[in-house]
Amino acid sequence: MIEAKKIYIFSPGLRVWHWINFLTIMVLFFTGLYIGNPFFLGPVGVEATYAYREGITMDFIRKVHFIAGYVLLASFLFRVIIAVFNKRDRLVFPAVWRKDYWTSLKEITLKYTFIMKDKEGYEYIRNALARTFYPLVYLMILFMIATGFAMYGMSKPSSFWSFLLGWLLGFLGGEFSVHAWHHWVAWLIIIFAVLHVYFVIREEAIKKNGELSSMFSGYKVFEKEPVDIKDIEE
Amino acid sequence: METFWETFKRHGVSRRDFLKFATTITGMMGLSPSMIPHVVRALETKPRVPVLWIHGLECTCCSESFIRSATPLASDVVLSMISLEYDDTLSAAAGEALEKHREEIIKRYWGNYILAVEGNPPLGEDGMYCVVGGRAFLENLKESAKGAKAVIAWGSCASWGCVQAAKPNPTTAVPIHKVITDKPIIKVPGCPPIAEVMTGVIMYLVLFDAIPPLDSQGRPKQFYGNRIHDTCYRRAFFNAGQFVERFDDDGAKKGWCLYKVGCRGPTTYNSCGNIRWYNGLSYPIQAGHGCIGCAEEDFWDKAPFYQRLTTIPLPNVEASPDKVGAVAVAAAAAGAVAHGVISKIRNKGGK
Ligand code: HEM
Ligand code: HEM
Ligand code: SF4
Ligand code: SF4
Numbered sequence: 001m002i003e004a005k006k007i008y009i010f011s012p013g014l015r016v017w018h019w020i021n022f023l024t025i026m027v028l029f030f031t032g033l034y035i036g037n038p039f040f041l042g043p044v045g046v047e048a049t050y051a052y053r054e055g056i057t058m059d060f061i062r063k064v065h066f067i068a069g070y071v072l073l074a075s076f077l078f079r080v081i082i083a084v085f086n087k088r089d090r091l092v093f094p095a096v097w098r099k100d101y102w103t104s105l106k107e108i109t110l111k112y113t114f115i116m117k118d119k120e121g122y123e124y125i126r127n128a129l130a131r132t133f134y135p136l137v138y139l140m141i142l143f144m145i146a147t148g149f150a151m152y153g154m155s156k157p158s159s160f161w162s163f164l165l166g167w168l169l170g171f172l173g174g175e176f177s178v179h180a181w182h183h184w185v186a187w188l189i190i191i192f193a194v195l196h197v198y199f200v201i202r203e204e205a206i207k208k209n210g211e212l213s214s215m216f217s218g219y220k221v222f223e224k225e226p227v228d229i230k231d232i233e234e
Numbered sequence: 235m236e237t238f239w240e241t242f243k244r245h246g247v248s249r250r251d252f253l254k255f256a257t258t259i260t261g262m263m264g265l266s267p268s269m270i271p272h273v274v275r276a277l278e279t280k281p282r283v284p285v286l287w288i289h290g291l292e293c294t295c296c297s298e299s300f301i302r303s304a305t306p307l308a309s310d311v312v313l314s315m316i317s318l319e320y321d322d323t324l325s326a327a328a329g330e331a332l333e334k335h336r337e338e339i340i341k342r343y344w345g346n347y348i349l350a351v352e353g354n355p356p357l358g359e360d361g362m363y364c365v366v367g368g369r370a371f372l373e374n375l376k377e378s379a380k381g382a383k384a385v386i387a388w389g390s391c392a393s394w395g396c397v398q399a400a401k402p403n404p405t406t407a408v409p410i411h412k413v414i415t416d417k418p419i420i421k422v423p424g425c426p427p428i429a430e431v432m433t434g435v436i437m438y439l440v441l442f443d444a445i446p447p448l449d450s451q452g453r454p455k456q457f458y459g460n461r462i463h464d465t466c467y468r469r470a471f472f473n474a475g476q477f478v479e480r481f482d483d484d485g486a487k488k489g490w491c492l493y494k495v496g497c498r499g500p501t502t503y504n505s506c507g508n509i510r511w512y513n514g515l516s517y518p519i520q521a522g523h524g525c526i527g528c529a530e531e532d533f534w535d536k537a538p539f540y541q542r543l544t545t546i547p548l549p550n551v552e553a554s555p556d557k558v559g560a561v562a563v564a565a566a567a568a569g570a571v572a573h574g575v576i577s578k579i580r581n582k583g584g585k
Contacts, residue, residue, distance in 0.1 A: 037542065037556060038494065042475025048490075051474035059473035112573075114580045157449075157459040170451040174531040175461075175501035180543055180555070187559030191566050198570035205574070206581050 005225075006210075009125060009232055010218040013082040014089050017075055018215050021141070024072045025189060028144075031065040032186055034058075036179075069148050076141060088232045092138065094131040100227045104128035118206050123224045125231055130199075133192070140189050147182045151175065238277040238315060252277070262434045263446075264456025276441040283440045284347040286339060287321040288378055290371040291364045291398045291407050292353025295426040296389040297323055303429035304513035316440060319347070322366070333367040340381050348439060349382035351375065351392045355413055356405035363405040372413065379414045384445060386420050386435065387411070390528060393421035393453075400534035411452070418445050421452040423504075425528035430509050431457045451531075453503070462499035462525050465507030468492065486522065496540040497524030504529040 010018075035058070042057040052059035083089040095101045105128035110116035112129075150168040153161025154175070169175045203211040209221045236244075242252050256274045260267065289297075301324075318324070319339045325332060339347065353371075356363040361370030379385055387410050390396040398407040411419050422435055435454055438446045446454040463469065471477070471491035478485040478492050493500070499507075502525050506517040518525055524540070527533040536544055546553040 033556065037554075038475055038477055040475075041477060044476060046474070048470040048474045048476055051476065052470070054474075056475075057473065058475040114576060118577075118581050154461065155464055157455065167450040170531075174533075174536075175503075176498065176527060176530060176533075176536050179501055183543060183555050184559075187555065187562065190559070191562055194563055194566045195570060198567075198574065202574055202577055206577060 004221050004223050006219050006221055007125070007226070007229075007232070008219055009088065009091075010214060011082065011086055011088050012218070013078070013086070015215055015218060017079045017082070020071070020075045021079075022193075024068045024075065025141075025193075027068040028065060028072065029186055029190055031061045031068065032183075034061050035065060036183055066152060069145070069152065072141070073145050073149070076145060079138075091126060091231050092131075092134050094128075094135055095228070095231070098228075100124070101128050101131065104131075104228075119223075123222050123226045125220075125226045125228050133196075137189070137192055140185055140192070143185055144182065144189070147172070147178050147185075151178060151182070237279055237281055241282065242277075259434075259437055262430055263438050263441075264434065264454075273441060280441060280443065282315065282317045284319045284339065284343045285316045285350055285436070286319055286336065286347055286378055286382070287324075287350040287352065288336075288371075288374060289321075289323055289366070290351065290353030290355050290375065290391070291405070292389070292391050293397075294323060294352070296352045296391075296432070297321075299426035299429045300432050301429075302512065303433045316348075316436060319343075330367070336378070340378060344381040346383055347381065348384055348386065348436075349378050349417075350386040350388055350436075351410050352388040354391045354395060354398070354407050354409055356398065356407040358404070358406040363407075375410065375413060379417055382417055384420065384439060385410070385414055385417045386422060386439075388422055388432070389427055390423045390425045390533070393423035394531045394533075396425060397534050400532070419452060420445060420448065420454060423453065423458070423529040425533075427529070428457075428505055428509055428511060431505055457505045457509075458503045458529070460503065460505075460507070462502045462504055462507045462519070463497075465505075466499050466519055467507070468519060481522075489522075492519060492522075492524040494542065495524055496538065496542055498527030498530070498533070498536075498539070499525040502527040502530050 038058055043051045043054040046054050051057065079089075083092070100122075103122065104124050107116060107121040108127045108129045111118055111121070146165060146168060149161045150165035153159050153163075153165055154169065156162065157166075169178055172178050172181060200211055203209065210217070210219060214220045239252065242255075247255075253274065256277055257267075257270055260270050260273045263273075265273070320332070320336045322328070322332060327335070353364075355361060355370075355372040355375050357372065361372030364371040366374050387393045391398065391407075392410045395403075395407055395409045398405060399409070411421075420435060420439075422432060424431070431454075434457065435446065438444075438454070446456065449455050449458060463472070466472075468489065468491045471489070472493055476485065476488075476490045477494045478490045479494055480486065481495065491497070497519065499519065506519070506525070510517045510520070526539045527536065530536075538544070541554075543555055546555075546558060
């Protein structure tokens with residue numbers, strides 16, 4: 001048996017980004033659900049003019065949503081910047097022009113349909129399905145930021161955000177449609193998260209390769225040399 | 235042509251009343267008080283502008299709204315500020331003589347008149363779903379637009395298509411910007427638009443001889459810059475989370491926010507919250523009914539009006555986005571567990 005090898009994959013910046021991103025999205029999702037359908041009422045006995053500051057009101061929940069929105073934006077920009085300076089952090093781009101992407105796509109499909117066993121075939125730093133879906137996730141997050149700040153900005157028509165993104169509302173067929181899109185994509189992100197967590201746990205349970213802890217430690221364990229190792233070598 | 239001031243003098247309006255009028259309309263046009271001298275100057279020097287007002291597929295609610303303008307009175311606008319040369323629903327004359335008159339005006343004021351379009355052209359069957367004076371309105375529209383200085387799209391019909399363009403749009407009705415592509419178009423949407431907004435737009439065009447500042451969708455910013463929601467007097471109830479749940483509940487009686495019964499105020503740009511209707515008397519939300527978003531693109535297709543978001547049309551179920559989302563997440567989780575169990579069995583042994 002070949003010596004198992006510990007390989008350093010995720011930079012500290014990426015790991016910090018991942019968890020901040022996860023936490024903000026959770027906050028955004030649950031506050032967003034309330035904004036979309038305020039299923040409990042605010043303080044009913046208080047004069048409306050003053051009631052907005054009594055406990056958990058729509059005003060408060062929207063404020064949390066917007067603050068988390070700014071955090072999401074900041075962490076997204078941070079994620080882009082580290083990708084510019086660090087080769088490891090560019091792992092996210094799908095290498096469709098390379099042969100190993102297509103071999104991996106074939107292998108991972110066979111594995112997930114139980115035709116191949118997981119330990120057969122090549123090893124990869126990142127399999128082709130993950131390579132395909134992560135960029136889409138980044139796009140969904142970017143979409144949420146763009147539509148979110150477009151709606152947010154129009155509260156003040158002369159603001160920076162409405163100048164930058166106001167056109168998006170008309171482009172997507174009016175603000176009502178933008179709300180609907182923002183709402184649907186929120187659910188898509190959550191569906192991704194559920195499947196994402198599953199595949200992480202699955203990888204860990206079958207290969208015991210440190211997948212689950214890799215987003216904390218930065219390392220994963222490989223028994224063979226991964227064929228796409230060049231993606232993370234300096 | 236005589237200037238406004240000359241017309242006013244002829245009607246016996248005093249200088250004092252004239253200045254009052256100038257001050258009022260400055261506010262109505264959404265301009266700051268520092269603009270009053272410019273408005274006075276313009277009223278003293280600018281000649282009246284010929285306007286051609288044509289009607290396509292429509293319900294004439296824009297005209298109905300317009301003639302109820304209180305500030306300034308529509309009659310003032312029609313009789314003194316613009317010279318409304320042609321309007322087939324308001325004019326006393328009718329028939330061939332009137333149509334002839336339209337052609338003459340186009341020739342006489344070529345390049346100088348304003349074309350106001352109410353309603354829109356259906357393209358189906360060569361435009362035969364809307365015929366004016368024996369010809370397709372589509373032809374009328376193209377012909378009248380050719381010599382116009384600028385075009386006003388009255389109401390949601392001309393701006394977006396409105397009810398006749400709602401799915402499935404049997405006559406292929408289209409907003410006028412699909413037909414007129416070489417002229418500046420000012421969209422004044424609403425079903426109908428607010429009367430004071432209509433007169434405000436005309437006055438701006440006439441007095442400054444320029445298109446008012448437009449937003450990215452072609453609407454005048456001073457009237458369509460804000461959401462109903464951001465100018466709504468019920469907003470305090472929204473912020474406080476005090477919502478009407480049904481139209482006969484306690485909250486409805488207390489005048490709480492109509493968000494949960496489908497109010498489109500949060501996604502609609504119009505002046506109903508500040509200018510209001512009928513000389514500032516009221517507006518739909520004040521009367522206890524949610525906004526239906528009548529000034530927005532394709533608002534008919536964004537039904538049901540009494541729900542916050544549209545549902546997906548599945549047979550026999552109320553498929554709200556949150557229900558569909560929750561079911562999808564549950565299905566994904568269940569699928570993951572099943573897949574996980576099989577994966578574990580399949581990969582047993584041989585480590
Ligand atoms: C909203 C929730 C989440 C989102 C949007 C998300 C997004 C992502 C993205 C985009 C990557 C790829 C990073 C890159 O290389 O650019 C990633 C990797 C990863 N995530 Fe998440 N994540 C979420 C939740 C979680 C949770 C809850 C866990 C813990 C179980 C987790 C564990 C991991 C691990 C272990 C990786 C590395 C996997 C690999 O490279 O194949 N994630 N995540
Ligand atoms: C992944 C991230 C996000 C999720 C899951 C999310 C989720 C949601 C949901 C479910 C809604 C309710 C939509 C509706 O029915 O009208 C909403 C509304 C909204 N979100 Fe987000 N959102 C995210 C990011 C953002 C960002 C970055 C901003 C920018 C500030 C933002 C601003 C808004 C605004 C302005 C609204 C409408 C609030 C209102 O109508 O009062 N969102 N969000
Ligand atoms: S009634 Fe409508 S426009 Fe007014 S605050 Fe409520 S949701 Fe907004
Ligand atoms: S409140 Fe809404 S639906 Fe009513 S007139 Fe104004 S924009 Fe149209």
